[in-house]
Amino acid sequence: MSFKICTVGCGNMSLSGHGPSYKRYAALHKDTILAACCDIDEEKASTFRAGFGFLRYYTDFEEMLDTEKPDAVCLVVPEHMTASLSIRILEKGYPLMMEKPPGLNYDETIRMIEAAEKHNTPNQVAFNRRYMPMVKKLRELIAEEKIHNLRYDFYRVGRFDEDFATTAIHGIDAARYLAGSDYSYIRFDYQPLPEFGPNVANIMMYCKFESGAEAQLSFCPVSGIVAERVVINSYDNTWFMNLPIWNAADFPGRLVHYHRGNLVADISGNEICEPDLYINNGFYNENESFFEDIRAGRKPGGDLKSALQSVVISDYIRKRKTEYRKC
Template sequence: MMSAGGIRIGVIGCGWHSRAAHGPSLKQLKSAYPELGLAACCDINAESAESYRADYGFDRAYTSFEAMLGEEQLDAVWVLVPEHLTASVSMKVMDAGIALLLEKPPGVNTAEVIQLAEYAKEKDIKHRVAFNRRHVPLVRALIAKLQEQEKQGKHIYSMTYDMIRVRRTDPDFSTTAIHAIDAAKWIAGADYESLRFRYDDLSGIAGGLVNIAAEGTFRNGIRVQLNCYPHSGMARELVTVRGEGFTYELYMPLMENAGSFTGLICSEQGRVETIAAEEDWQRAFGFYDENASFLNALLTSADPLDQDLRSSIQSVEIMEAIRGRAEAYYA
């Protein structure tokens, strides 16, 4: 576990996601490790910055992240800004020689992510991209189940990832769909080989709105289907993996579907086991471990910094293909 002696962190961006995902987790970590310094937070809205400081226990609040970087002695910065600002803000953090955690997507297109990855390598900046589903305990449990089946020589046939939302009318849902894209790849343990896309035009509901469906294969031969329905009457993420003598169904613990079943249903040769999600939503949906493991990685060699910008490039490539309404993607 973390021995957070002396590490001082700052947060850039005090909006809804920062409050839902990172602020509470950092406050919990501060309670567990008093040596952790929540030095400063920043938002262009002074009221948001100050309320974030008060709510989560930061020492100071700023409205200029450049001022924060200049005045504070920081060891790491959380970049939690809208995706069109992530690359430019992250470059300035790296210019200051500070480690950083970047929210997804780490750039609006592949070129931005490659530029960031090359710059981080050039300046030897420790960093991580915040794909929280990689840290969901149920995802880890599912991956462990699949690895055990593979050890026994059992073949994995296919994976289906359903991302369903209520009243989402984003003209560009690809920046949310990237979670399904990335999590499916993470669970499969392999990059995509190819995908073919289909879109349902929902512009009668809102301009630019579409359903997104993709079908293809991973490089390890597992077939994959991705179904992203932003305006479909419920909030659910369901991952279904089928193989030789087994089916696993993972119901993600979304905040929006509070009260619905969340857990992992493991069906093996007719026997059924259910693993329930943790009660603490921050832990259940991976946010606590996402933050804790990054701090661990900065402080020890026990948790390698392997979830970096380069690990996110293919997910961003596919996100960009969907934004451009591509018919297919080939690795």
């Protein structure tokens, strides 16, 4: 029995991360049909179809869904469009994987959850850090540990965005994923940098998790490097991880473990997975996981409900709030 995939949005994120993932998945699963792709820009849709082996392209996603009747839909569109388009797809009952953030705030995300539950529609949010092979490896290594504290440093170059929260949500969610626990309390500090534009600021988060672990997260959007670096401590153990973000300074990534002052492991990202960006940055794993869950009739992990706290906290940053307590 064939498995039909449709995707909505053929921009840069799709070209670099998702398109290669669809193509690889179809090559490894011969019953997969890359049925159609869609973008309001016809040239982008046509180019994407030809580049990744889709059979047809559309400029109207509802026409595409009504015609193709796919088994799975992927949504990769600008952040401000994700919630409204997701709800329309979820209401049609098509299993949906959507790029992060699923909604920009609590209310948008709750409406998405309600649409999914009303129509019993499987869904997954594409927080790619959760699916990076290196991050998954670290999660396995610390699975039996009682984490004391975690540090996540998130650096970018020349990001003068008025709303950096839509990017910061990656670090917020990744720290939560690594801690294996929801946040219980956060204090936010902001260092405004008005000379670089409205709302440009360094952002610091001092966090407590329900597990008892604590964390410090820093977001520096106008630094001198593109990097994400993690330190995790438990009793007698420390792990350092430099994520393989895009093709930037720390690529292909590095994972180091010390036990009581002695080096236990020093692992290059190339020892963990293939060096292709769409693989080591988690795009293939998140798509494969979603498709395999839908095929098997399983509820996908990482659904809208699991994303809600990360969305809420990122919205606190957007609103420059100074304190969060989980209700």
